[in-house]
Amino acid sequence: ACVVDEESGACSSIGVRYLLDRKLISGSGAIYVYPGTNVTIGHRGLLRLEIDVKGENVHTGSIEWNTKMKGANASTTLARILIALEDYAWSNDKDPSFPDLTLTVTPGTIVNGGGFVSVVPSNASAMVDIRLMPSTSVDDILKKIEDIMENIINERNEFYRKISLNSTSSTRLSASITIKNQLPAATIDSNHPLVLSCVNAVKKILNIIPTTNGCGPANEGYMLIGSGIPTICGFGPIGGNVHGVDEWISIPSMAQTVDIYVDIVSNYCQLFG
Structure with missing residues (x-):
């Protein structure tokens, strides 16, 4: 529901914008779920x-x-x-x-x-x-x-x-x-603690060093960043052909992604000491 208008331009008064304007959501950080292991620090x-x-x-x-x-x-x-x-x-x-x-x-x-x-x-x-x-x-x-x-x-x-x-x-x-x-385009610093937590989690669980680049497509990340919520504007399971008739996602990678999310949250929010 938060990203209900993403396909139409991600700039209407519903979804994330509605919730932010009414102060119904807040947080120390956010991750926009999107296929791929690039830790997306912003969007055009x-x-x-x-x-x-x-x-x-x-x-x-x-x-x-x-x-x-x-x-x-x-x-x-x-x-x-x-x-x-x-x-x-x-x-x-x-x-x-x-x-x-x-x-x-x-x-x-x-x-x-x-x-x-x-x-x-x-x-x-x-x-x-x-x-x-x-x-x-x-x-x-x-x-x-x-x-x-x-x-x-x-x-x-x-x-x-x-x-x-x-x-x-x-x-x-x-x-x-x-x-x-x-x-507008929006970014967070590549050395932000949320980004570093995601990079470290990917290293630990997937045993790879992810890139930390901004992405070409736009999404609601700018709304969250503009409201003071640091946001990774794309990270998630392995997938491809976004918006195509045969868009796909790797089932095994979903479990790994859950482990990565847990690691990010536990470290970024310092849940365990």
């Missing part, structure tokens, strides 16, 4: 945007569209925006807590456009998924996306004005951005 942030493009519909067989006196294709305009976002050289933000990760911008994870095969699309929309590093400026990201959108919208409006040979042609295309999800 998340920014999800919806880009909406408005055009002008007209029958594709009409003389108005043939001469471009009417109509503006929202879908192809959106496609140009998405490709421009993909081609842009985004800042290569890095952080020592995330040695193999950087800022990642993925345009067009969901795309919708048009309504009928013989009508020029007047509406098109797409989701853009952005994974943020601790140093990433959301304002800078939004400003660059807005600049790219504005340039392409102006370019396409000028295209329709010129091709229709109508210098008084009104603006046919527009675009807007809506923020759907936003949450």
Whole structure:
């Protein structure tokens, strides 16, 4: 129940946020259960945007569209925006807590456009998924996306004005951005006692030295860390293909993980002297 909204962006008012805001949970530490032996000291942030493009519909067989006196294709305009976002050289933000990760911008994870095969699309929309590093400026990201959108919208409006040979042609295309999800990157120190307790437990029970890196996907760890609860943002049994149709977990590793959790709690909380 605590992570009920994790799949939808981990930033609603239910689950962990509800409990924290009402001071119904507290603690000296937390472990976010996630497959793998990496002692995850943090997660990247998340920014999800919806880009909406408005055009002008007209029958594709009409003389108005043939001469471009009417109509503006929202879908192809959106496609140009998405490709421009993909081609842009985004800042290569890095952080020592995330040695193999950087800022990642993925345009067009969901795309919708048009309504009928013989009508020029007047509406098109797409989701853009952005994974943020601790140093990433959301304002800078939004400003660059807005600049790219504005340039392409102006370019396409000028295209329709010129091709229709109508210098008084009104603006046919527009675009807007809506923020759907936003949450910050979050980390704890790799030398925090909770992290060291987990590392030592893994060494003792699995006889391996685990890595202590931040992870790429986001979760509710930032809520707990921001509320003063040190959190390992991922550690658990062996598993794989997360979110896939054949997501799996190793049954034998579950018993080992329980032993590791017991060792972490007993040492971190000093339960036995």
